[in-house]
Amino acid sequence: MTHLARSAKYASLILASLVVLVPLVVVLFAAFKTHSEYTTSGPLTPPRNWLNFDNFATAWTNGNMLRGFWNTTVILVVSLTGTVAVGTLAAYAISRFSFRLKRLVLGSFLVAALVPGVTTQVATYQIVKSMGLVNTPWSAIVLFLGTDIVSIYIFIQFMESIPRSLDQAALIDGANRFTVYRRIILPLMRPAIATVVIIKGIAIYNEFYIPFLYLRSPDLNVISTALFRFKGPYGAQWETIAACTMIVILPTVVIFLLLQRFIYNGITEGATK
């Protein structure tokens, strides 16, 4: 490659990195500034004191962030466990049994994938309401379970690669079908389960529309809605909003640094299959 092309390549990479990082870094700056410092200094100026955690303390207590994180964790754990159970069971039936309506069942999952969740929310809301789930964590949980077609597909795809001779050997040894699922298939599915847990986990942590619509009571705030509710009362106090934003972003940074490779693979597998 010529010298010029090489320089252009690195220049473009550095420019893109700046475009990604600068908006985030300035918010980090603001989070450490005192109110008077915030009003007098420009956004690109770093804070005078990097150990000023006052804004974080205000954001944490006034935004009830602990409750937000707790609610998010509960919803995340229950929904992910449920998705894995429901999805692997369905994939097991489709992959290992032959029955007459199989094509219809598979087709109904496929067609459902074409219906964007946001379009049906008006009608879905009436159903969730009639079940008495609005303003309970279960509304978000059943919706995160129910709208998921991609994970069933990932599970089916992966299960097809597990040799059937394993099932047959176990069946000959006297295991019943459920034992085969529980003892043989499920442990072998670990990579697929990890993929689903990662992509679904990211989606649930970041979801805004469903909690905003169904979890109205402040006690049920998840982190997205807890952060959103800051906008009104703290509209003019950007340093507090900035601190709260950083609190929400921090776990993502940590998880990303720890699981980078798995996240990339999970996203690629989730989207293309």
Next chain:
Amino acid sequence: MRGRNAHWFYLAPALALLITFTYVPVGNMVWYSFHQWDGLDPVMEPAGLDNYVRVFTDERYWRVFLISLYYFVASFAQIAIALYFAVVLSFSTRFRNLFKGILFFPYLLNGVAVGFVFLYLFQPDGTLDSVLRLVGLGGHTQYWLGDPDVANISLAGTSVWRFTGLSFVLFLGAIQSIPGEIYEAADLDGANRWHQFRFIIAPGIRRIISLSFILAISGSLAVFEIPFIMTGGANGTRTFVIQAYETAFQFRQIGLASAMAVVLLLIVLLVTWIQRRLLPDEEVTLT
């Protein structure tokens, strides 16, 4: 769990969820769309095609489709930027993993957090204005979110910032699945990078590019979070989903909101169908 119908035992939970939260709502939505209903009254007034007529004739309702065009155009920029960096970073580059991480990272961020970060960026005398002054373009500062001519462009730009990482990783994954020997053979034949892109990479990742376009179209019709959080739909930034949300949940016109949703659903299905006709999916592996 034995016997001929054992499979239904395994399928039941998934099917129950699928039917309750996807098929029944779609059916109900079509039913509601021909009625006038506030969501509470036990009686629904039949309305014939009135709701649909309103969606297509009242400017408030059809205008939101035009707003999608901003996001749709922006998604072309997103795909082009993602494709460029995916190609660059699939060849040996210093700090490759660092750049990969930085470019992908925004996709993982919480939508509300992204909204706040950019609200801060676009403020008068905020980050963007300061950067422009720093590089000598101070004359170009403006009300990024306050001016209706500019606001949608700012919001669509935010959306590009947020989602480019996703397209980038999808392209990168697809490029890496092309066997390395093909490039070596091409190198021996004297092909340059452009030839390699044109004749090896582009055809090799055609499917994922076409998938990105479907996602771009349905995504740009379904934009909600960014404008809702940043402007609340003010200054001409109201998108389809914001309008449907307000119609249904603030003005309690469930029938009208359902008609909007049916129209959106039909557009998405039509686009998917056209895409399937133009680029048939050769690799259907599911039995």
